[in-house]
Amino acid sequence: MAKTVEKLLKKENLDKLITSVKADGGRWIAPVTDARQVVFKAVTKHEDMASDYILARNSYKEVLFPQTEVIAEYSVSREGSEMHGVELTPAETVVFGARPCEAASLKSLRSVFTWDFIDEFYTKREEKLIIITVACTKADEACFCTTVNISPESTEGSDIYLKETVSGDYLAHGATEKGKAFMAKHGNTFENAPKDAQTKKLVMPEEINGIDLDKISERLKKTGHYEDHVWAELTRKCIGCGACTYVCPTCHCFDITDEGTAIEGERRKNWDSCQFDAFTLHASGHNPRDTQFKRWRNRFMCKMHIYPEKFNSTGCVGCGRCVRVCPVRLDITEVMEALSK
Amino acid sequence: MNNIYLPQLVTIEDIYDEAPDVKSYRLVFKDKAVREAFDFKAGQFGLYSAFGLGESTFCIASSPTRKGYIQCTFRRTGRVTGGLDELSIGGTMGFRGPYGNWFPLDEWKGKNIVFIAGGIGLPPVRSVIWNCLDRREDFGNITIVYGAKTVADLVYKNELEHWGGRPDVKLIQTVDPGGETPEWKGKTGFVPTVLEEAAPKAENSIAVTCGPPIMIKFVLATLKKLGWNDEQVYTTLENKMKCGVGKCGRCNVGDVYICKEGPVYTAAGVKKMYNDF
Numbered sequence: 001m002a003k004t005v006e007k008l009l010k011k012e013n014l015d016k017l018i019t020s021v022k023a024d025g026g027r028w029i030a031p032v033t034d035a036r037q038v039v040f041k042a043v044t045k046h047e048d049m050a051s052d053y054i055l056a057r058n059s060y061k062e063v064l065f066p067q068t069e070v071i072a073e074y075s076v077s078r079e080g081s082e083m084h085g086v087e088l089t090p091a092e093t094v095v096f097g098a099r100p101c102e103a104a105s106l107k108s109l110r111s112v113f114t115w116d117f118i119d120e121f122y123t124k125r126e127e128k129l130i131i132i133t134v135a136c137t138k139a140d141e142a143c144f145c146t147t148v149n150i151s152p153e154s155t156e157g158s159d160i161y162l163k164e165t166v167s168g169d170y171l172a173h174g175a176t177e178k179g180k181a182f183m184a185k186h187g188n189t190f191e192n193a194p195k196d197a198q199t200k201k202l203v204m205p206e207e208i209n210g211i212d213l214d215k216i217s218e219r220l221k222k223t224g225h226y227e228d229h230v231w232a233e234l235t236r237k238c239i240g241c242g243a244c245t246y247v248c249p250t251c252h253c254f255d256i257t258d259e260g261t262a263i264e265g266e267r268r269k270n271w272d273s274c275q276f277d278a279f280t281l282h283a284s285g286h287n288p289r290d291t292q293f294k295r296w297r298n299r300f301m302c303k304m305h306i307y308p309e310k311f312n313s314t315g316c317v318g319c320g321r322c323v324r325v326c327p328v329r330l331d332i333t334e335v336m337e338a339l340s341k
Numbered sequence: 342m343n344n345i346y347l348p349q350l351v352t353i354e355d356i357y358d359e360a361p362d363v364k365s366y367r368l369v370f371k372d373k374a375v376r377e378a379f380d381f382k383a384g385q386f387g388l389y390s391a392f393g394l395g396e397s398t399f400c401i402a403s404s405p406t407r408k409g410y411i412q413c414t415f416r417r418t419g420r421v422t423g424g425l426d427e428l429s430i431g432g433t434m435g436f437r438g439p440y441g442n443w444f445p446l447d448e449w450k451g452k453n454i455v456f457i458a459g460g461i462g463l464p465p466v467r468s469v470i471w472n473c474l475d476r477r478e479d480f481g482n483i484t485i486v487y488g489a490k491t492v493a494d495l496v497y498k499n500e501l502e503h504w505g506g507r508p509d510v511k512l513i514q515t516v517d518p519g520g521e522t523p524e525w526k527g528k529t530g531f532v533p534t535v536l537e538e539a540a541p542k543a544e545n546s547i548a549v550t551c552g553p554p555i556m557i558k559f560v561l562a563t564l565k566k567l568g569w570n571d572e573q574v575y576t577t578l579e580n581k582m583k584c585g586v587g588k589c590g591r592c593n594v595g596d597v598y599i600c601k602e603g604p605v606y607t608a609a610g611v612k613k614m615y616n617d618f
Binding site: 071072074075076080081082083084085086087088112113115116117118119120121124223226227252253254255256257258260261262265267269272274279280281282283284286288289294298301302305306309310 | 397418584
């Protein structure tokens with residue numbers, strides 16, 4: 001096997017790199033401490049970036065699939081109504097400091113937005129996206145990537161995969177053609193790596209023993225599990241706030257709504273959540289998922305059955321965001337464990 | 342940029358009052374090229390926009406054999422249908438589609454077709470009825486069993502009269518007990534009961550049913566009793582949809598995306614699904 005060529009990205013060169021990306025009209029998105037929380041935001045200099053973090057609280061999916069966006073504009077007049085689509089010309093966007101778990105979620109989002117009908121609001125942004133992942137040297141009790149067959153060593157979804165060196169710089173590995181081209185273009189900041197570069201030890205979250213993905217998969221394939229009491233029993237405490245779906249890097253549900261006056265306005269694509277009761281409510285009043293456990297069951301099915309079976313992708317990447325943000329401590333790994341029995 | 346969410350503009354060419362709060366619109370694409378190229382199959386659906394209010398999903402209620410226009414039938418229920426309801430002839434709406442699969446009419450050649458519909462479940466079936474009637478020589482006996490809560494709630498009254506007068510169609514109309522008027526000449530009773538009395542033969546036949554979930558449940562049971570198997574019975578599943586193209590995450594029944602893999606299924610197909618109805 002050919003040895004992959006690694007380059008050295010010195011911390012002191014980060015500003016040069018950010019400036020260079022911005023000079024080309026691009027954006028640099030990185031974890032930033034904002035109101036005491038680490039979140040992905042646009043930055044202009046490296047000292048604004050958070051360094052001591054496990055994972056940004058939000059996922060970088062909003063760079064590809066914004067919380068709200070205009071997809072068309074309408075006008076209504078006596079002479080006739082019109083609707084025009086908006087043209088999207090995204091700038092190059094570098095996401096720096098993503099973690100390997102969330103990088104692995106990209107394939108899932110892409111599969112939903114590109115099967116058969118191509119959502120160009122997604123694809124045009126993805127074409128311009130460079131994901132620079134920094135492998136984890138810290139983890140917390142919510143991290144469970146290794147339980148879902150991902151680890152800090154996974155490079156799937158990363159364009160450039162970085163490992164921190166003991167001296168605080170980064171060893172860079174071009175993981176995709178796009179990543180390699182980016183490194184070549186910014187060759188003055190990616191130097192030849194010294195042979196003896198020492199990297200920091202990666203932290204592997206401990207695998208959760210009681211979880212058996214094969215068993216979960218077999219159980220979910222049989223339609224009869226919809227009648228299992230386990231769903232209502234384990235998920236009764238869910239209050240349906242939808243927070244898990246907003247921080248999840250693979251949640252893709254959205255609504256299409258018109259906002260404006262009777263004369264003019266916009267049609268928007270907005271994040272929605274399968275955890276809300278009105279989400280599936282029919283005009284007749286009938287609701288197929290009329291109780292919270294059915295909605296929770298749907299989300300679990302989406303992650304652990306629909307994504308893997310329909311799209312051959314990982315629905316849950318084990319980032320643990322849903323676990324951290326849940327106001328009632330409903331932990332997806334507890335349900336995974338129960339379904340492994 | 343190809344914007345899959347951008348509707349085509351359609352003009353309301355005609356409006357028909359069908360029942361209390363139920364109207365049909367005859368729609369024509371404003372763009373001549375779109376109008377000429379537009380094609381669909383019976384069973385497909387679309388998303389209809391009232392600008393400023395949003396989009397709603399309905400089937401295309403006209404037959405693909407009738408070119409140059411589409412028809413939709415809807416009940417005024419919420420925000421979008423309320424907005425659509427207030428438009429008048431000459432008004433503009435948006436239309437996206439056609440989406441989804443269709444009834445496999447070509448596989449039904451030479452067979453008897455039984456249509457069983459309840460209330461506002463007739464519009465999707467109407468597309469198939471007219472499609473079959475416009476290719477009448479391709480099919481055997483055609484029977485239509487249609488019921489609604491009251492006489493007033495029956496939709497397509499003029500067409501019911503036409504179908505009832507045709508020698509090549511057997512039409513059985515019914516209203517729920519209590520829904521009849523002194524002039525009512527049809528049957529009184531629930532659709533499954535009337536279906537059982539009519540006892541259509543299963544041999545070399547296809548059934549197409551649409552209506553309230555409770556009606557469909559008992560229609561399936563009745564057909565089973567009459568010796569029909571689940572492969573002969575077709576229905577169309579309506580679920581709430583926003584995108585219509587397999588992305589917004591609403592219409593799935595378990596792992597089946599109704600908008601992409603449906604909405605048309607055999608009863609056998611429906612029984613294989615997760616209980617997510």
